[in-house]
Amino acid sequence: MQVRKNVLTLSIVAVLGMVGTAHAQDAAKPAAQKATDLDKVVVTGIRGAQEKSLDVKRDANSHVEVVTAEDVGKLPAHNVADTLQRLPGVNIQSSSADEGGFDEADRVSLRGTSPSLTQTMVDGHPVASADWFVLSQGNTVGRSVSYTLLPSELVGSVEVNKTSQAKLMDGGAVGTVNIKTRKPLDFSKPITAEASIGLVRADQADANDPQLSGLFNYKNDQGTFGVMVQAFKQKRHLRREAQEVPGGFFKIDPTSAAALAHPDLANVWAPGLLGSTLFEQVRDRKGGLISLQFKPSNDLTLGLTGFMSDMRANNYNRNFMMWGGNFAASEVPTAYTVKDGVLTSATYAGKPGTDYAVYDMISREATAKTSYVTFDGEWQISDKLSSKFQLGATNGTGETERQFIAEVTLARGGGASWTSHGNSSPLDWNVGGDISKAGVTGFGTWGNQQVTAKDKEHWGTIDFTSYFNAGALTTIDFGARYADHTRQALSPEGASPGNIWAALQNGATAPYPGSFANSIGGIFPRNLWYFTTDAMKSAILANSTWLSNNDGPSGRHNYGGEWKVNEKNFAAYVQANFEGDKWNANVGLRYVNVDQLINSYQSVSNAANADVQSLFGMWKFKDTKNHFSRVLPSANLKFKLADDLQFRFAASQTQTLPDFSSLGASSWGSDLNKTGGGGNPNLRPLLSTNFDASLEWYFMPRGLVAVSAFSMNLKDYVVFGTETQMLFSELTHKLEAYNVAVPVNANGKVTGLELTYEQPIGDNFGINANYTYADGSAAHTWADGSHNLLGNSKNTYNVGAYFENDRFGARVSYTYRSAFLIGLSGANPYYQADFGTVAASLSYKATDWLSFSFDALNLNNPTYKYYQTTAIPTAFYSNGRQYYLNAHLKF
Template identity: 30%
Template structure:
């Protein structure tokens, strides 16, 4: 019932907007074409975004910061959550990856050039870019042949500012503080933009430099109730589903984001422009975590303590005897560093446009993971998963006495990803004078991209299983758990226990010293089977034709095009073939040709109403880690993973339609439908291999059969200009998306929705802007969604769902003068929680909560 109410609320709000054109038209709306009226602030941004959507020859949605430094939200992913058809996955309480109309295979471009973050995937980490650097974001939901291939979900283009966009001297700077309540810390944020242009004897010259710095303290509390396990030894004559334990990390850390952009434009003549641009992004996440890992598989239940949820065989509460457990101290640090260098020439005359562009990008992504555990045995453990915070309490052992422990496992993992890309593009467009054709556009693009990966793997436990090393002689390595206030100090879990100090584990020299102190002689070393190198070269050519004609009284225009790409792939690494126990080095070369047609057509049904139709074929190439023939083993879990260089690219046939009604400069409603038929979805299967006498369960990707996605989007925006006085400053944005999907799985005969895709989602934003005051209250809601499949000894392919949740943000800005604005913002104001379950809600999964954040600051613009 609650979900139904959320959906009806979203649809009703969109419906209310649908009635606004008539009432708005009956009032005297302001004349935005008058030279006496200057539109600024939120209105200007919404008006610009609406004009981009209305005038594009593709189906596109945009976010525009018309005023410098006013792009909403802190990073790109968070800004994109307001766009219909986009669903955002969150990472430690901030926007992370996105999916467009159900598909996460999204291509990111920066000023039309492909960008990436080094890693096992192909995409760009949207968290890397501070939003202050951007003038706007365009989301292309339908392609045309001139857009770079690679995103079956869509293309997200990040647009930075150019010095000649606004002539003369421009200066903008901001400073904010951000408070995170669980971390209980304030961190700084700042940005600056300086731009100037000059008319000289050699033409017009513009120079722009912008930079942004963000820090964020964060904390996350997690209780991961162990996956269900079918057991017959708990309640006589009955098979019950008992959680296999509890994993309870408390996480705290700091994230830093730096962005720098510089650009020079030179126009020696009005027709000719020469430009150069440099971009840099750095993203650093320093994270520590402490907690308990309490597995209960194979442990004996205390007789008579087990209860089940009514009408089920699912354990509600239970107690165990003699439960082994681990405490852990973990350092998990990641670093992204990206550079982009580009330059080119534009030449524009009446009827002709020429462009030549060269760009080079480099990226590094590094992970350092260090862990040291303490091991112990508790005489009793009591678990109850029915409470708001699922409980798991150890008793009968002094968790603050070092003598209660032996030394547990020691782990060191390091991932080194390095990538670079050269790209050269040239295109030409020529106007055509005819009753049908309006212009012809041709182009070529050559790109070469490389990716190298080197892993370091270390996992050892001092002593033997029969004779573990007592921890009492190593008390200097451990301390009391500093994060002992999980879920507001809940008494449902143990909060006070001893843990390793992650700061001592971070430097490799310290880690090695501790390793030797514990008597572990095996050194930290590179895992040779996991090394790989991939080089990919593409040559693409495209041709598009823009057309326009009158169909009776209805003007029609659009584009039709073809993009042809030859992809060459070289994969070097190590491969485990059937029947082998030792990986074999390989060097594989392959190439394939892709032909991608596209067509967009628009019918001008009236001055305000237009209908768009689109059909296209698109592709996404497999990720680098999916293609890599590497073998990575985890001895502690008898598991491993391998890539597959024989994977084929994902391809999709797409159909789209959009009906759009524009009734005011900032007022519109739309209804869109879409269909995607995707071939070669990549799924993960499992095989068993015996390596060095140990049987491993090794996962590897394979291409599956078709996946189908269909859905609708409905939404709109308006200001209530027809209301009197101060009330005319109110406005609203709302959209609702329905997506239905189905794809095969690694389990024969089983189909599921796409992972991380909600069937229903909506956004509602209340806006106020009048005089010096502007404010926004934004609520984002999404239905439950599939996160994966789980198999145990009773069921195969049990779906794992995250429950529906909403996310509330708010902001208020006050223009103290024409040049100074103060702001107050809040994020995650409802403290949304991650709440998952296995198939049904009585099989409890993961509970997670993140910070509420409050930001305050000032912005100065000249």
């Protein structure tokens, strides 16, 4: 670590040395004048948006990538995250926990790292995260922001900062994404009104849903007051068809009947569950933004902004599963093959009294919402000093209000078989016996528990810029920030089930879709039935007792699913900015001071040692206090080698705190395979030492060739080890041994290269391409023997082309990402395989006030594949294609 510090110090000294030998330039323009100059840029169409994006990138004092919206709601893709994935060095994920792959990007990460190491901001401030999926609300909670709550209609531009500056808010160890909204006084006309009316077509869900948004802006003739109102209401249906292997494969015990009969089956991997999985959801998102600006004098501008996004995300997951864990070890197969330690095929004749299938039907009423309010100001105090300030608060809530769950066993005595094809295609499998509703042999319900996640932050910032009239030193930026952040998981109430089966067994049913899972292949049960949502909801509500905040031995308060992390963060910085004849630079220090209070619960076996108890077990309070402080240096240099050629170099140290659930989550276990997870309140913050060098050649208007090299040394990166813990079993109602995944600190590193090429061809055509190589590794050995870094894809590339004239526009793009480590499935690492997506868009400008756009996403209908090893698959998901047709009106 000392070597890295010395290298970083020498880098900063070198920049300072160049500064000291440079000649003086004109004094920097005051902030207000610079803003006025930028406002004169008018963006029109694809070409104008690309030109402005490159202008901002070229003029920036640090390494940034920029996406500029052509107009309201006209990003290069319908989703903000999908847009960003086309930038060099940017990766996306479609989920945040174990919910699997969906058709819409949800998380953004930079340069082959996990999304938690990338800070997402709106107008330079944080936005509270909220998730609809139950695991993301409780046990698997990162620091990344869910992009499903951020509609593209709000975006004026997005800046991706790949190198740090002292004045940037800390928290993004590998970079920050800043989503910039429009402001009332930025509009050119006194009154602007815009609307978008359209629909989205989901071909797999066979549904058409409305998409509505609108904007109204007013500013007075003097440009001293303005108000902007935006609103949106967007609904869409999703249907995901899949084969899942929940919990992954398990090892056959050497003492089991199968291994005793055939010793070569001892310690061989076999599927615990093989699922035929149908997931359906309706996402109904609504909200808006209100922004006011008041300019009482030429030197002072005040602003007040409020934003809210509320999404109802009710969903129904049906998973009909071959229950390998119930028979694969206890019975002797009549035929089988073993390859590379995996039971790749097996046939079981069937044993009376044994159930060969288990069927989970899980309907959840879920919501996710986020909001913020900010009051800010810009004050040109004098010719020598300007100031900015902001006070703000943001709140996010993700809630699973009700869960209606039926679990039945079937196929008694019918036997089963499977054949695996590795991780390239689904397994072929089948169960004998009766799998109709009449064949149900057992019923249970579980998880009828409310789960709520709360995320909130209050903050205040004050920033100053001091201007100088002579010398290479042009400005000094300095300021401070204080924030109080709390993330909390709650599970205060649940249902005590009664005789639900008596009411449900004659309830309404429906069949799986006729074309179910055709696009992913494989031979497995498809002609299946399920109870309708209304049938399950009616039977469960009528035969359950919901208890609110009920403690005691028979209460439904699940303390084991609750935890809380509070962080008080104070930061102060100073940054010196320099400018010479052909160069500019900045050097700064940022001091960060963090106090953490972590509340969680620890399972105990004796009521005398318990602080609280309920039906789910007994617990002892566990409080941990941490304090961290450090100084983070940064330096950026830009040198103009020629009018169209410039070189950049940057060095910095940055910090990210561990994921909230990694710190706070109480240990939990699954009775299915006796695995689980938990938190570690003693984790240290990650410290990243970063170097970045790039060469940019702007060889023509809208033309760029760039190459960038980067390295990040990650100290105290968070990985997962495993240990045995005694946890409460809901089946036996006593403490049992579980193999629990526990987060620990370990070092890591990423080195890589980015290549970028953009070029117009004539007046109407253009092409773009970029490639990112990111080689990451961790000083930690996973259970599969690898040293992989979470979220690290070695290869990512994008290629695209566009056409545009005064009336028509067209664009097509292809994005590819290689395989990467997701996390743990049970106690075993699992990965998402490489995938590529094709998107296209068309536009037509009918008049100056009316235009039409058509966006098509996932045109190649990719199958998202997950796996433990090349021989052990985990899941195969198909989501289908989506088409957005919109009419845009502008007055």
